[in-house]
Amino acid sequence: MSNNILEVKNLKKHFKTPKGMLHAVDDVSFFIKEGETLGLVGESGCGKSTTGRAILRLLEPTSGEVNFEGKNIVDFNGAQMREARKNMQIIFQDPYASLNPRMNLGQIIAEPLLINKVYKDRQKVTERVKELMDTVGLTPRLLNAFPHELDGGRRQRVGVARALALNPKFIVQDEPVSALDVSIQAQILNLMQDIQEELGLTYLFISHDLSVVKHVSDRIAVMYLGKVVELSDYNAIFRNPLHPYTQALLSAIPVPRVDAPDDMIILEGDVPSPVNPPEGCRFYGRCRYRQDICKSKTPELREYEPERFVACHLVEELQK
């Protein structure tokens, strides 16, 4: 277990809303091995971003542990947290909203260095900024450009450069490509892959696009309404999804192939509201196989097969 760079235990994040307590992340546990990419998928609003943010304590977790390199950062004070953040960074979904429009690229990328006073010498800062730009494939000419002068792909590269500035070991990528067009998306995905290999980074890759997740991940966690319902190796999940939700999700992806079999599992209804969710399986209302037990008892995430975790009362039955 020592090669787990991150272990999340019983993480919860609840928001107070006018309508009641919103259980955005509800008792989520998983771990990430050093150097791997864990994909986190799920539909809009299921709590993926909240999980990512809570891990970095950009949102204070309601409860639970986040152990980074063996230490629970939830207990860290300000100074310790600042130190820890040098090792854990985040890249955001929206390349338009994630860069300060009033700073130019040089300033944006230098921010982490300046804030953490990494270099005494200003010249060094500039050098490092140029180096980072080079790493992510931005020409130094753009040093003085402002974000609005760039297209989405380049902006996203800036976000990557900023995240890399402090030489982190672990990066949360919150839908880094979902706002991009396919051709650009592919470029960024390749870039991430290159950097990971080069620097030995660990990623938590958040996305709702299953094909992308499958492409980048070593293991995949599927979330539904604040809970992880399945967590396995990417191959295993795609070949043989255990949870009924995962099955439906995978079948719903339109495949760009003409003679793809038309075997979509169409789920009824919408994702229910995460406000004050009832006891029992969260997927109960939309599940094809639902039984009484699912309504009364919340299924725990358990190891169904080695390295294959699933939260469903009926797996055994369904797998027969």
Add this chain to the structure above:
Amino acid sequence: IGCGDEAATDTLVVAQGADADSLDPHATNDQPSSRVMKQVYESLLNQNEDMELVPGLAEEWEQIDELTFEFKLREGVMFHNGEELTASDVEFTLLRALESPDVGHIVGAIDPDGFEIIDDYTIRISTVEPFAPLLAHLAHTASSILNQTAVEEHGDDYGENPVGTGPYMLEDWTRGATIELTRFEDFHGENGKMENITFRNIQEDGNRTIELETGEIDIAYDILPTDISRIEENQELELARDLNFSTVYLGFNTEKEPFDDVRVRQAINYAVNVESIIDSVMEGSGEVATGPIGPMVWGANEELEPYGHDIEKAKELMEEAGYEDGFSTTIWTNDNQLRQDIAQITQSQLEEIGIDVEIEVLEWGAYLDGTAAGDHDMFILGWVTVTGDPDYGLYALFHSEQFGSAGNRTFWGDERVDELLDEARRSAEPDVREDAYMEVQEIVRDEAPWLFLNTGEDRTGLRSNVSGFRNHPAGHHPLWDVTIEN
């Protein structure tokens, strides 16, 4: 409802620049209220437009001793509420007036324990000290006689429910807008000519003229100087212009250098072209003041020679006083357009004799406090000799016991003047009094604690079909005899 032309002739519409504050004579002492109350109440005595004392509610009176007067009341005088006037109402009224911060000073000479009711129609009133002007004070609207029952019945709201003996009584009052009076048919004397009198509040001065022109009102008080010619030239309008009891002056703080030097004070009197001030600021209204009280006040010294405008003389005096290079000083004034205008002109005129003046506009309370404490250099104020008796116009302003808040804000004192003022106040002999006041005025003129500016005038605009109106120098004009011809 049928409010046609016919009804209109039964109503006299009078406009002034503010609404009455209160129709309780003891709750206020402002002109707009007095102008209404003049029609509603009567005093023991009246002063006619020529400032002669004539019988009012008292048919006759006599001085019993140095301190005491006896008044014989008219019989059968009815209050608006149907009660008959008796001596006890008089005692009640004057005692109540004594308590009032607003008008207490008018009756302040009266000894509260000095009332003696002889019978229902005879009352004696004593003063604490000999006080010659008492009768004039009793003719003031603040000394109007009230009905005890009505006052007690209405309590705090008496000011809106006045009950007097006058020829008109309150019919309706829309605060801030109109006061409607209607004829009191049981008036003891000759009934009012008009059936109704409506006082309208038209705050904007120019608008009163406009409405007078359009005929919406019959009488407009306090016509702007700038509108004088407009009204005089209008065939349908007339203007009643008469000097009144008010004086505007610029005082010097004679305790401070350089105003402790009479030559400086005189120099300023010579240097300022008062006529031009009156012409430009007041459109030539009123008259140049030659002394501290105007000619309408009884006992005014009309022989005083005006200083006139004489720059050379002024410069000479300045040089004599050792100020050939002038000096810097300030003029205080409060937030009053007229006074600020005067200050501005004075400022520019004094430049000619090297006096560098800064104008300080003070808020009223601060102004009073500052001038009472002697923090000022020069200041502009006015004074109205409301009783028409020179005592009221001279004692408080020039007696050395009245320094500061009591009224003498120039801190100028003179033993001879003190003596004369005291004597005139006590003496029952009009001739003795008159001589004393003449001398006081001469001394004041020569010693020049003031720059004498202006004796004010009342300007009342009238529709030509209004007759029977006369300005009263106290500023509140009786309207009983006014009629409108068709």
Add this chain to the structure above:
Amino acid sequence: MDVKTIVPEKRKSQWAEVWKRLIRNKAAIAGMIVILILILTAIFADFIAPYHYSDQNLDNVRAAPSSDHWFGTDNFGRDIFSRVVYGSRISIQVGFIAVGVAIVVGGILGSVAGYYSGRIDNVIMRLMDVLLAIPGILLAIAIAAALGPGLVNVMIAVGIASIPRYARIVRASVLSLRDQEFVEAARAVGANDFRIITKYILPNCMAPIIVQGTLGVAEAILSAAGLSFIGLGIQPPIPEWGAMLSTARVYIRDAWWMSIFPGLAIMITIFGLNLLGDGLRDALDPRLKS
């Protein structure tokens, strides 16, 4: 340590874009010209005005406009043109300083309220609600009365009365910016609250503040004139336009020029500021441009 050192070259910023858009707008240019003339007039009043604003000539009072006195003379025979010219100084001072004060105070209150939310927010915003419940001019009148007349006091009165507006704008912007990803990114690299507010949030709510500020200057000048008009503002002989109008009111039937010219001066100034403000709004928010 400032990032500027990394970027020694001239900063080509979004403002350049805004400027480009602004000068394409004819109305905005007209507004800018008006304001520019106003400012120049204020600076060079001594050279422009043929007379001093307090020079009296009692022999020539309320003279109609002529070649000697373009705008005529007032009740003291002072040259109205000169007074209007000098008046620009007063109005500019009042307008800009009052709004400056309001922006600074309102900005601080608004950003604190917006950024920290919770109780501080509640306290501050309830206070603003209270101030907003009193119509601005009335509040300014009450404050002006409390402080007494005078130029500085007018600025304070008008400034305080417009604080809530800026507090609200800034708070709303901060609220919307606070959860933006770039702010989160700053937090993720360890920036503290102060840095986040000053470098990330405030620069990004400049647009609405600038627009509101420009229009606010107009309103401040109006309010100040209003105060003077009812005698609670700047006192004569200082040639404040509103005070001039107030004096002129009495003479309106005889000397229309006494009221028309200061009135027009106010109007043109406000008009110019409004044109500029509108232009800025469009330039700063390209979305509004169709």
Add this chain to the structure above:
Amino acid sequence: MLKYIGRRILLLLPVLIGVSFIVFTLMYITPGDPAAMQLGEQATEREILQLREQMGLDDPFIVQYGRFARDVFTRADFGRSYRTNALVFDELITRFPTTLTLAATGVLVAVLIGIPVGIISATKQYSLFDNAAMMFALLGVSMPNFFQGLVAILIFSVGLGWFPSSGYSTPMHMILPAITIGTSSAAMITRMTRSSMLEVIRQDYIRTARAKGQKESKVINQHALKNALIPVVTVIGLQFGYLLGGAVLTETVFSINGIGLLMVNSIRMRDLPMVQGGVLFIALTFSVINLGVDILYGFIDPRIKAQYK
């Protein structure tokens, strides 16, 4: 909905207490002794002191405020005017209709002009009409009320003699003040309507309506207008408050015996109870109008109504 309104009304109380406290404090620190103001120029110090004591002005600030607040908020007793000794409440109530009518006619004028002109401007963006309307709107905003009032009197009363120049007794009297006070609001509403309309016209659902084959006039009147009105309603509400404030100046110019003029005079005379009462009255009216606006929202915009539960 009712519960929401109830809660909002309850929330008014602290705001009003805050308003009263601020105004009281302001008037308290205002230099100038109400007693001295009332007694006039010829009063003596003794009389002033006597009156001060009668008025309770010598009590500490907090006692004075406490007394006032207690009377106002527990018994709706606004006390008596320092100057006239009349009940403040009565004085306000008699003048209130005038000011309210003035402000309401002003708003009415503004709405009747502003909304149609704004709509036409927006639908004909950059046309001659649009440009002209926007210029006039800007002029309207730029013209100070008091100046406009003066010019109106100069032209229409003095020059042409069409309307009376002061007072507020007949509908004829109302015309000039209402127009004067309404102009700047009309301008604001025009601009707001236009920009809101332009915003709405760009929305997808307008495109949807067009794609249905709907007539352009109906697209504007049925689909765009109601959506565009939401922000305009706020502005109308705010304008109402602004006009209540603006009445101060307008009433001065036209000598209208409303609350505005009363306020100015009372502030000058340091008639503290009257100022307090008047400001509270205006603040209450303004707050009630804003509440009304919020409720109106619910009717225009179902999304907002949903939040009122």
Add this chain to the structure above:
Amino acid sequence: MAKDLLNVKNLSIQYSTDEGVVKAVDNMTFEIGVGETIGIVGETGAGKTTTALGIMQLVPNPPGKIVQGEVIFKGEDLLKKNDEEMRKIRGNKISMIFQDPMTSLNPVMTTEDQIAEVILLHQDVDSKEAKEKARDMIETVGIPRERGKEYPHQFSGGMRQRIVIAIALACNPELLIADEPTTALDVTIQAQVLKLMKRLKEDFETSMIMITHDLGVVANICDKVAIMYTGYVVEYAKVRDLYNNPLHPYTQGLFGSIPNVEADEKRLNPIKGLMPDPTEVPEGCPFNPRCPKVMDVCKSVLPQRVEVEDGHYVNCHLYPPEEYQK
């Protein structure tokens, strides 16, 4: 050709902006047969929406303008029709579904009213009947009919898109234009909506233009597909032909860019470079700066449409017209 429902010929649409003229659609040609579904695929800014608006005659003017071309619907050129005539066609013969279900519905009208509106406009019914029909439509798209009284904000995204579909199909149009109808939706919801559309299309026998950037969706639902790049159609073919044998390098690049769920490739093969600025589309073939197979001719000459196989058109110099002339 006669059985074509819609014939778009050489359609060009431009927007004039402050930055310059944007040729949003340039020389566009394609045709739709009765009952056919054609997909238009392209990245952001390719001109897909503009094409749709051009057919509907709803290009915002200014700044947009149709500069040339014909849009022949059932033998009549829509571009020659006046407003009145177009209104009779819109929502009736040709309907359109817009991209964003969150904003395509009027927030202050009940959903049934919004559907009833289009029925009232084009059918001879009174408002009561129209409402009744509207509720029928609501039911048809799988929402309980009582919910017609609710406002859009009370619905989820998927349901709103169903309402939008109901509006589009209420008058039983002959052509339905769907502009990225599922892009804003989650996959499971997208699956629901796509299924619904397929069913309705069959039930109503509607021809359809499906605009999307998702090649998966096209494979799932379309008969033909047009690939657009900066306002041009670069390739146009039957779905099967195009997917099995993409001819244009851009089309090939698109396929290389999407991760394949089924395969286990480790690296994507993206198109290099970026979309050109819409006001400065390169001369010649607009794709030439990014094309891996670029030739000299590509930099100066705009390639013509060439029918490489039966019904498989491509605009690319790799396929010279001479070689494929029949």
